[in-house]
Amino acid sequence: MCAVNGRIIKQIGLFQRGSLHQLRPPGPQETLNSVKDNRPKNLDLSTIRFPLPAIASILHRISGVFIFAGVAVLLWLFAESLSSEQGFSNVGMWLGNPIVKLVVWAIVAGLLYHLIAGIKHLLMDLGIGETLEGAKTGASLVIVLSVITIVLAGVWLW
Numbered sequence: 001m002c003a004v005n006g007r008i009i010k011q012i013g014l015f016q017r018g019s020l021h022q023l024r025p026p027g028p029q030e031t032l033n034s035v036k037d038n039r040p041k042n043l044d045l046s047t048i049r050f051p052l053p054a055i056a057s058i059l060h061r062i063s064g065v066f067i068f069a070g071v072a073v074l075l076w077l078f079a080e081s082l083s084s085e086q087g088f089s090n091v092g093m094w095l096g097n098p099i100v101k102l103v104v105w106a107i108v109a110g111l112l113y114h115l116i117a118g119i120k121h122l123l124m125d126l127g128i129g130e131t132l133e134g135a136k137t138g139a140s141l142v143i144v145l146s147v148i149t150i151v152l153a154g155v156w157l158w
Contacts, residue, residue: 120141
């Protein structure tokens with residue numbers, strides 16, 4: 001220990017013979033043995049009933065990951081359609097396939113849900129809907145509006 005640190009420790013009254021070892025953080029074994037953990041341990045997630053705001057938040061995160069991959073598919077289709085006249089007709093033909101339509105609809109559904117949930121988060125940043133009741137109402141609105149827009153997008157695509 002350098003002289004400056006020793007002086008600072010003496011000035012704040014922490015320097016006593018044999019007391020410096022008390023300033024160090026406890027080791028892993030000391031932490032495990034000295035803390036009694038009485039919290040319940042439930043590792044079976046199927047038995048936990050999540051509230052609606054938690055479900056909406058989890059879906060928002062999942063949709064973000066989903067559209068990360070989905071945007072790559074949409075960009076590839078877009079690039080293929082701009083490559084040539086043949087590429088444009090290929091994409092038109094692929095989009096006639098029900099499986100490709102389903103994939104594009106799923107990507108659009110993820111984008112719509114993420115957009116609506118993101119607007120809810122922006123409103124919460126403004127202080128709107130931060131209470132428990134507001135969170136429940138906001139989550140309900142996000143689910144309802146998302147279902148409506150996703151169904152409309154499906155009708156539009158088909």
